[in-house]
Amino acid sequence: MARRGAALELAVLGLLHDAPMHGYELRKQVNVLLGWGRVLSYGTLYPCLKSLTAAGYIVADESSTAEGRSRRAKIVYRLTAEGKEHFTQALEESGPAAWDDEAFGVRFAFFARTDTAARVRILEGRRSRLEERLDNVRRTAQRSRERTDAYTAELQRHGLESVEREINWLTDLIDRERAGLIEDPQDETSSTSQH
Amino acid sequence: MARRGAALELAVLGLLHDAPMHGYELRKQVNVLLGWGRVLSYGTLYPCLKSLTAAGYIVADESSTAEGRSRRAKIVYRLTAEGKEHFTQALEESGPAAWDDEAFGVRFAFFARTDTAARVRILEGRRSRLEERLDNVRRTAQRSRERTDAYTAELQRHGLESVEREINWLTDLIDRERAGLIEDPQDETSSTSQH
DNA sequence: GTTAGCATGTAAGGAGTTACATGATTTT
DNA sequence: AAAATCATGTAACTCCTTACATGCTAAC
Numbered sequence: 001m002a003r004r005g006a007a008l009e010l011a012v013l014g015l016l017h018d019a020p021m022h023g024y025e026l027r028k029q030v031n032v033l034l035g036w037g038r039v040l041s042y043g044t045l046y047p048c049l050k051s052l053t054a055a056g057y058i059v060a061d062e063s064s065t066a067e068g069r070s071r072r073a074k075i076v077y078r079l080t081a082e083g084k085e086h087f088t089q090a091l092e093e094s095g096p097a098a099w100d101d102e103a104f105g106v107r108f109a110f111f112a113r114t115d116t117a118a119r120v121r122i123l124e125g126r127r128s129r130l131e132e133r134l135d136n137v138r139r140t141a142q143r144s145r146e147r148t149d150a151y152t153a154e155l156q157r158h159g160l161e162s163v164e165r166e167i168n169w170l171t172d173l174i175d176r177e178r179a180g181l182i183e184d185p186q187d188e189t190s191s192t193s194q195h
Numbered sequence: 196m197a198r199r200g201a202a203l204e205l206a207v208l209g210l211l212h213d214a215p216m217h218g219y220e221l222r223k224q225v226n227v228l229l230g231w232g233r234v235l236s237y238g239t240l241y242p243c244l245k246s247l248t249a250a251g252y253i254v255a256d257e258s259s260t261a262e263g264r265s266r267r268a269k270i271v272y273r274l275t276a277e278g279k280e281h282f283t284q285a286l287e288e289s290g291p292a293a294w295d296d297e298a299f300g301v302r303f304a305f306f307a308r309t310d311t312a313a314r315v316r317i318l319e320g321r322r323s324r325l326e327e328r329l330d331n332v333r334r335t336a337q338r339s340r341e342r343t344d345a346y347t348a349e350l351q352r353h354g355l356e357s358v359e360r361e362i363n364w365l366t367d368l369i370d371r372e373r374a375g376l377i378e379d380p381q382d383e384t385s386s387t388s389q390h
Numbered sequence: 391g392t393t394a395g396c397a398t399g400t401a402a403g404g405a406g407t408t409a410c411a412t413g414a415t416t417t418t
Numbered sequence: 419a420a421a422a423t424c425a426t427g428t429a430a431c432t433c434c435t436t437a438c439a440t441g442c443t444a445a446c
Contacts, residue, residue: 005405018342024425028335029342035354037328044406046427074414074425111346133232140223147213147224151306158364159230162357169353200433219397239434241399269397269442 006090007102008040008048013079013087014110016058020078023049033109034102049077057083088113094121099129120177127170134163201285202297203235203243208274208282209305211253215273218244228304229297244272252278283308289316294324315372322365329358 011033015026023045031039052058059080062073079087091107091114098107104126111119137160206228210221218240226234247253254275257268274282286302286309293302299321306314332355 008405015342022425023427024423032332032335032347032351035350036358037325037332041407042425042427043408043429105350108350109342109347112344130232137227137232140227147210147304149307152227152304154368155230155300155303156227162360163231165357165360173349203433217397218399219395236435237397237399238401238436 005048006097007034007100007106008044009052010087010090010103011106011109012045012048012052013057013083013090014106014113016077016079017084017087017113020061020076022074022076026077033106035105052083053077056080057086092118094118094125096125096129098122099125116177116180120174123170123174123177127167127174130163130167130170134160134167200243201292202229202295202301203239204247205282205285205298206301206304207240207243207247208252208278208285209301209308211272211274212279212282212308215256215271217269217271221272228301230300247278248272251275252281287313289313289320291320291324293317294320311372311375315369318365318369318372322362322369325358325362325365329355329362 008030011030012026015021015029015033021029023042026049027040027042027045030045034040049058049060053060057080058077061076061078063076091110097103099122104122107114107122114122137156203225206225207221210216210224210228216224218237221244222235222237222240225240229235244253244255248255252275253272256271256273286305292298294317299317302309302317309317332351
């Protein structure tokens with residue numbers, strides 16, 4: 001596994017883990033997880049559902065609305081036992097595949113079902129990935145005498161600032177994880193969540 | 196035009212407008228324009244250069260290093276008159292095609308060669324696109340009782356904050372444009388352009 | 391002399407979009 | 419009764435990446 005399109009599959013599996021759903025509803029939820037206003041098309045979602053069905057991770061319950069014939073079926077997808085197993089295993093993975101731009105958001109969304117150690121590993125991995133990028137950019141920016149107009153400089157500045165902010169966010173989250181301020185929602189041990 | 200892959204073509208044209216370059220150097224520069232640490236592969240760049248050559252917008256100067264035979268050629272690409280024309284025309288376009296995530300960065304990078312009116316139109320278009328997204332997300336977030344765990348909420352919060360920050364950045368830039376604080380580098384007439 | 395960076399490409403395939411095609415249900 | 423939203427899919431296409439294949443040139 002750890003293919004490129006794994007993020008979508010994981011999102012689907014995780015959402016169906018919460019509750020069975022139609023493809024239509026699923027798409028909206030996936031859009032939230034994928035975040036930042038990008039919308040997933042049905043042309044991507046339905047083939048994905050098909051392949052997950054073929055793999056045996058989900059099943060399609062067609063409630064054929066009585067007489068069955070001409071009516072277009074409404075399909076509710078739900079997770080199988082194998083699907084649950086697969087999802088759980090996928091959540092253990094805390095290596096580079098979980099740090100990618102795409103995958104990270106989805107992994108983060110399911111942190112409630114990920115154990116603390118893995119959470120910290122993922123957050124730290126993500127952070128060092130971004131830090132790497134940051135000084136990569138900074139190095140090449142110095143080295144090559146590049147296009148020096150004010151707009152290019154402003155674009156660069158703004159980009160760096162955004163990444164720095166992202167890194168700070170991750171640092172805060174890591175600190176909070178380590179301090180145990182974010183509790184496992186399954187745990188009933190009193191969580192004194194401090195904003 | 197205004198195809199999806201137009202951003203890369205525009206970037207190449209714009210960079211070659213500054214100076215003739217090897218494909219190798221071009222890639223590095225494009226990476227800067229595309230920003231945020233993404234790197235363009237040769238598998239994308241060279242076919243693009245080929246198609247731009249076929250279109251007559253650029254020419255490939257092969258300096259066959261004397262005897263010409265077995266040596267692998269080093270190729271310097273440079274803009275033709277038609278390419279220059281095409282680029283200039285492309286910069287006039289200030290509609291939705293210039294507000295896309297991909298395209299916007301590239302358009303911004305060439306703002307020095309774009310007139311103030313078009314700059315403001317693009318910045319405003321970009322801003323309203325982001326605002327649209329923002330309250331789209333906010334609306335759907337309220338409506339559907341969705342996954343309520345702390346991590347999903349935090350992800351959402353962080354995403355919204357980032358977009359808001361982006362909008363503020365754009366607002367500042369628009370104000371500065373209108374106040375004429377950023378001058379056209381070519382212009383010597385002190386333009387206090389007040390929209 | 392060998393590593394690192396410079397330099398040019400191609401073939402296969404993956405991930406996703408757009409546009410199309412169809413129909414049911416709810417709200418106004 | 420019309421409009422909006424819910425709902426399911428497919429075919430063609432595009433952009434881009436990965437992996438491969440080749441060779442030159444400077445530095446250590």
